[in-house]
Amino acid sequence: MPIDYSQLSDPNAEYTMRDLSSETMGVTADRGPRDVEITDVQTTMVDGNYPWTLVRVYTDAGVVGTGEAYWGAGVPELVERLKPFIVGENPLDIDRLYEHMVQKMSGEGSIAGVTIHAVSGIEIALHDLAGKLLDVPAYQLLGGKYRDDVRVYCDLHTEDEADPQACADEAERVVADLGYDAIKFDLDVPSGHEKDSANRHLSQPEIEHKAEIVRATTERVGETAEVAFDCHWSFTGGSAKRLAEEIEPLDVWWLEDPVPPENHDVQREVTQSTTTPIAVGENVYRKHGQRRLLEEQAVDIIAPDVPRVGGMRETKKIADLADTYYIPVAMHNVGSPIATMASAQVGAAIPNALAVEYHSYELGWWEDLVEEDGLIEDGSMAIPEKPGLGLTLDLDAVEEYKVEGETVFDEA
């Protein structure tokens, strides 16, 4: 039997002094037709190339909002934990409900991690819902449009990720056949020269091997496409600096996460040591987490993940802060069409959007999860003029691709 979290004791959530519920805040004025109440929250996990955790928020108006939380063990349980804090609330108060959820979960660790994944999934669903209730696209809720289409970059893989020629071949194929003009490869791949996989140090032959991947791909497609490289927080500051310097003459879009994200001093030193643009952000939570990276100009490009960092408004706030330092935003994304569209809607509404990531080109059924077709064309996503996120989940496809044992959401 599923656990009824509302029956479990949680002193922090019960007695927290800063209570942002409508009742305590006295948010009770009659809003006429906009007086809508949240009645339920549900999740369904889809077995994509990541465990996509779809979130639905139901209302007494019969309107449902769909969002997506970044994957992670326990995220559906955390969504269930959050439910009592938003049931009965007006879904149009997105900002207050976000603050309310974060505050109520502060004893449980809402500074970062899977708690914020769960909050983000609900927050995105609230944008879809609010857009539908007000009959406007989600970007409109964020302040309106800077662009009709948002650029999408494709994360690429090859059977042998360490083979520079295989990477160059795949880059050429994807750029020519799928129409992308921006792509990304992993650079934390073995070179055959590794002596120790723990100490983060890169020997010169390892650096030369990585530079060879960069050289092979940028030489092959550099005239028509931008190429970024991801290092997944692997190296020492010194190694990162040597790698970044080595690839300076090559035409790199950005080098991502060369060092772990938690030491800002090292991060800043690496970024400021090189002309190779450094991108960081997917593993950093909420505007508070991203603040120092931006204020200390420890990044050239900020890369928040919308269903992970806190949701759409939180990403907008991060983008606003980034823009005060003239730093562009490349939205990290490994999600389903729901997360990808949520990211693109943010991209439409911020001046400094560089691109949104697409991470599922090898899956074959990514787009089948929604009724709409042609979501990404020629490396870009057109922002729908339909209300909310502008997508309709195909519940038959959700049933087909759900994680074994999962239950598909109720209809509206």
Ligand SMILES: O=C(O)C(=O)C[C@H](O)[C@H](O)CO
């Ligand atoms: O695409 C990226 O930038 C990634 O880092 C993909 C990663 O595998 C994922 O986000 C975390 O494991």
